[in-house]
Amino acid sequence: MRQNFAFLDEHSKKEIRRKTLKAISIPGYQVPFASRELPIARGWGTGGLQLTLSLIGQADILKVIDQGSDESVNAVNIRRLIQDTTGVKDTIHTDAATLIQSRHRIPEVPLKPYQILVLQVPLPEPLRPVEPSERITKQLHADKEYSGAWLRLFEQIMRYGSITDDADYPVLVDGRYVMAPSPIPRFDNPKLEDNDGLILLGAGREKKIYAVPPYTKVASLAFEDHPFEVESFDDVTCRESGLTGVYMDELIDETTGETYYMTNDTSYMIEEMNKEGSVK
Missing domain, CATH: 3.40.50.11310 (Bacterial phosphonate metabolism protein PhnH)
Known part of the structure; x- marks a missing residue:
């Protein structure tokens, strides 16, 4: 069929x-x-x-x-x-x-x-x-x-x-x-x-x-004395790419127990990593 x-x-x-x-x-x-x-x-x-x-x-x-x-x-x-x-x-x-x-x-x-x-x-x-x-x-x-x-x-x-x-x-x-x-x-x-x-x-x-x-x-929706605010990732860095200011996942390293961050949008992260000199 x-x-x-x-x-x-x-x-x-x-x-x-x-x-x-x-x-x-x-x-x-x-x-x-x-x-x-x-x-x-x-x-x-x-x-x-x-x-x-x-x-x-x-x-x-x-x-x-x-x-x-x-x-x-x-x-x-x-x-x-x-x-x-x-x-x-x-x-x-x-x-x-x-x-x-x-x-x-x-x-x-x-x-x-x-x-x-x-x-x-x-x-x-x-x-x-x-x-x-x-x-x-x-x-x-x-x-x-x-x-x-x-x-x-x-x-x-x-x-x-x-x-x-x-x-x-x-x-x-x-x-x-x-x-x-x-x-x-x-x-x-x-x-x-x-x-x-x-x-x-x-x-x-x-x-x-x-x-x-x-x-x-x-x-x-928000109030004048409680304005709308988004999550801030300016003070953390993606462990894989070095990006900051984008939405990230908070993860735990199973080996060391260390908390680290990774860019949530994986395709964006890969594109930025492929740009010469844009990330570490």
Whole structure:
């Protein structure tokens, strides 16, 4: 039996593309879609994968990353499925890719106007921690009633002295919709604003698609006396490359027990290490 290009049938891809266009037209708004069955389990990237399969063309160059790595099990399996059903070229270089699918990270290299970044999202509803009802959260979004999201952040300040959300930190998109940016670290939140590329977010299990179009205003929720702050890595250095000021993983050397840091975006680290004289 002949396999359809990009696995999904053409009617499915058409429906997903139509919902994607609606999401782009209303930045930050969660658009319901008929999530399809795929040969991977729901919760492991089916929403992002359906976006990628509906958009990819034969001339595209694909990059798939999982928490900064091109070689994790999740990234390898998703890339293999896409390549087996499309035959498109792949790359580890962010600049060379036209379509990037990512789990939990926005690449260190800024997106270009010709690029689309697809983020996998497990929980797309930013109001879910304060409201379990889908019907009520829809009404709250319609009324622009986000006091629950603000109250949740305020309670963290009262209890711990600061906002403790380190990932999936809520943002206000285009001054209208509060959005869950997927479990990217706070370090990546500023990359959402005024980006040259198109950012799409897909949640297969929750059957939602939403988007941040290019050059859109995106502001992380914060208070005047407790402004939004990202994780700082200016005072630590990547042990492998000598880089600083990028998002890093804190690791422990199993031999010495020493704590050290390594650049999370592995392809960016390799590119910088290959630039003569740029790192130690």
